[in-house]
Amino acid sequence: HGIHLGIPRPSFCFEESMPSVLVIGAGPSGLACMSTLLKAKSSGCVEDLSITCIEKQPTWGGLWNFTWRTGLDDNGCAVHGSMYHHLWSNGPKEALELPQYTFDDHFGKPIGSFPPRAVLRDYICGRAAAEGLQDHMRFSCIVEAVNYDQSSQKFTVSSRQLTNDTTQASLSTKEEYDFVIVATGHFSTPNVPELEGINDFEGRVLHSHDFRNATEFKGQRLLVVGGSYSAEDVALQCHKFGAKQVIISYRTQPMGFKWPQGIEERPLISKLEQNVAHFSDGTSSPVDSVILCTGYQHYFPFMADELRLRCSNVFVTPNLYKGVSWVKCPRLFYIGMQDQFYTFSMFEAQAWYIGAVITGKIKLPSEEECMADIQKEAACPLVSVNDKIDYQSAYVEDLRKAVGFENTLDVGQLFKDWEDDKHANILTYRDKAFKSIFTGTVGVMREPWLENLNDSPAAFLS
Numbered sequence: 001h002g003i004h005l006g007i008p009r010p011s012f013c014f015e016e017s018m019p020s021v022l023v024i025g026a027g028p029s030g031l032a033c034m035s036t037l038l039k040a041k042s043s044g045c046v047e048d049l050s051i052t053c054i055e056k057q058p059t060w061g062g063l064w065n066f067t068w069r070t071g072l073d074d075n076g077c078a079v080h081g082s083m084y085h086h087l088w089s090n091g092p093k094e095a096l097e098l099p100q101y102t103f104d105d106h107f108g109k110p111i112g113s114f115p116p117r118a119v120l121r122d123y124i125c126g127r128a129a130a131e132g133l134q135d136h137m138r139f140s141c142i143v144e145a146v147n148y149d150q151s152s153q154k155f156t157v158s159s160r161q162l163t164n165d166t167t168q169a170s171l172s173t174k175e176e177y178d179f180v181i182v183a184t185g186h187f188s189t190p191n192v193p194e195l196e197g198i199n200d201f202e203g204r205v206l207h208s209h210d211f212r213n214a215t216e217f218k219g220q221r222l223l224v225v226g227g228s229y230s231a232e233d234v235a236l237q238c239h240k241f242g243a244k245q246v247i248i249s250y251r252t253q254p255m256g257f258k259w260p261q262g263i264e265e266r267p268l269i270s271k272l273e274q275n276v277a278h279f280s281d282g283t284s285s286p287v288d289s290v291i292l293c294t295g296y297q298h299y300f301p302f303m304a305d306e307l308r309l310r311c312s313n314v315f316v317t318p319n320l321y322k323g324v325s326w327v328k329c330p331r332l333f334y335i336g337m338q339d340q341f342y343t344f345s346m347f348e349a350q351a352w353y354i355g356a357v358i359t360g361k362i363k364l365p366s367e368e369e370c371m372a373d374i375q376k377e378a379a380c381p382l383v384s385v386n387d388k389i390d391y392q393s394a395y396v397e398d399l400r401k402a403v404g405f406e407n408t409l410d411v412g413q414l415f416k417d418w419e420d421d422k423h424a425n426i427l428t429y430r431d432k433a434f435k436s437i438f439t440g441t442v443g444v445m446r447e448p449w450l451e452n453l454n455d456s457p458a459a460f461l462s
Helices: 028-042 103-107 117-130 229-240 344-359 367-378 385-402 412-424 457-461
Strands: 020-024 050-054 141-149 154-161 172-177 179-182 204-207 221-225 245-249 263-266 269-273 276-279 284-286 289-292 332-334
Touching: 020 028, 020 172, 028 050, 028 117, 028 344, 050 141, 103 117, 117 457, 154 179, 221 229, 221 284, 229 245, 229 263, 245 276, 344 385, 385 412
Parallel strands: 020 050, 020 179, 179 332, 204 289, 221 245, 221 289, 245 263
Antiparallel strands: 141 154, 154 172, 269 276, 276 284
């Protein structure tokens, strides 16, 4: 489509003959970094570049990989994924489309605007395969420690090749890198609150991280604790697959959708007494199961203390200039750590910016200037949904312009239309079609989401 990332030959020169970059994580954000860096290398933006990606899972795809496992994986590590059967995108694909690898590029024809999980995973992995990223991957490998030496300006990274063969010692390595990019995401370590009386509750209790199939709750009275996207979608999934009743308990304010009969919102749960949930407004209701949709922690135990990002799910991340560059150590980057309306396309813009810094096209300001910029951004009042959409649209456009990418990535109006659709009818918003800003292709209308019980790629793409 005539779209190219033009990073000119940098004026910055490395003393090392071959600077090395480690990307931790091979989900959408890590793959965006790998794609950008390999393009920079092949186009001669840097004389040479050693690029490695370490991924804990046996394949790429990150959070979009499905596993039946919960708790620990077959190597004894915490399960990364939170995906479940019958999960469909809760936002239009046109809002996350990659400008240099469109849905038309991958599928060769128009498809629906709200694909199921496996279709989106196929899209993500298709770009990675098409660009030959597999040659730089180290799968089933876990990073255990990242330290930085100020004098040598190098990172020492300890990693371990995973094995479920208890008779064999796992292979551990210690390597040096010039740059490290943390692309592990922040939706894999559950935030689990303590509820009064929960130890005596005899029904099923789980975090949405461990939710795998809504059919498990058919015929049940279900309590969903939370007030954001997970609570919204888990409630709708369980309603779709036959839950008798779903009560959504919110902490600060209700989502306020026009819920169908069988779903309702109540204020925060105050306690459980046997199988009865009591709420802060004085009401109570019997429940059979409790699903905690209470969010996730930013959790990076492998990072040295002075390198570790600590924050909640916010639009302006502390200590990260332009949302990606660690102020105290400008050779360290985090990607995709913000609260998100934008996802894949934002990761792409962030990867471009990181790549431009590494190749020397962009020179970072002083530490004081970076911190002042972060504080200024954090002071922006983000009250309404539209405020947040506008803020992140401007952020993505700022990154895009900084690297000289000509085509806009702004899909702010698309997000606002999507929000309007949800508030008009929460059961039918996935039945809408949207238009790609890159190709002009309009999504194909499909049978209503509520009636469609087949989420296989073959059925969706037929």
